[in-house]
């Protein structure tokens with residue numbers, strides 16, 4: 001199987017202004033190795049602030065690569081914005097936590113989906129219309145949604161549009177950064193099912209960033225655990241979740257039962273409310 005993503009020794013430093021004239025660096029990611037094969041799902045888990053989004057942003061060129069290397073489909077990314085580099089970057093697309101982050105509030109669904117087809121694929125208007133219809137079908141939306149703007153859509157529909165835009169130019173890797181954490185539980189399941197179905201139909205690889213270990217267990221082949229900017233453990237998902245080798249992974253997993261207890265307590269409260277108690 002060929003690799004769609006190979007990260008070696010990635011380090012991400014953000015410049016932080018500490019005084020009027022002085023600046024220092026904040027190291028968000030340290031020496032990260034990560035490989036994703038075609039069609040594979042790799043989950044990146046870890047508490048907030050552990051560096052997950054910084055890894056994702058470095059892959060798509062939105063965070064600085066201070067050390068190490070990132071290759072997409074065996075093509076090494078360098079820091080120059082060459083034409084070839086832009087070609088390579090098209091093979092990876094990102095879906096953000098807040099669909100608002102990937103959608104322009106002023107643009108209709110039609111404009112949002114047409115833009116990458118026009119500017120990146122250089123399709124003519126007839127081919128664009130056909131592709132937009134196809135994309136709507138793939139993500140479970142219809143022609144009636146084309147004229148809507150993001151605020152005229154539900155959260156789940158917005159995330160479907162963001163996914164449609166991400167897959168529009170046929171990437172081989174889609175990075176999903178907590179794609180369901182802003183959604184209601186029932187809608188979360190629909191979006192996860194949609195991502196699974198698209199993966200099978202389009203042979204996509206996913207880098208799936210999440211702190212929902214239930215979802216990670218359901219969809220990820222491999223799970224990598226991040227803590228304080230480093231990957232502390234990587235392995236087949238079942239092995240990592242059922243027989244963690246690292247102390248931090250064990251701590252992360254032991255936090256889950258309490259969340260499940262809270263969820264069932266909430267269900268009890270909901271039951272008593274609906275029973276009129």
Ligand SMILES: Nc1ncnc2c1ncn2[C@@H]1O[C@H](COP(=O)(O)OP(=O)(O)O)[C@@H](O)[C@H]1O
Pocket residue numbers: 014015016026027028046047048049050051052053054055
């Ligand atoms: N643009 C930025 N400038 C400076 N520091 C940042 C920036 N983005 C993130 N950080 C810091 O980098 C660390 C990792 O953040 P992030 O990658 O967003 O973690 P996660 O996605 O796991 O919550 C945090 O300490 C965060 O405050």
Ligand SMILES: [Mg+2]
Pocket residue numbers: 049052053054177
């Ligand atoms: Mg994040």
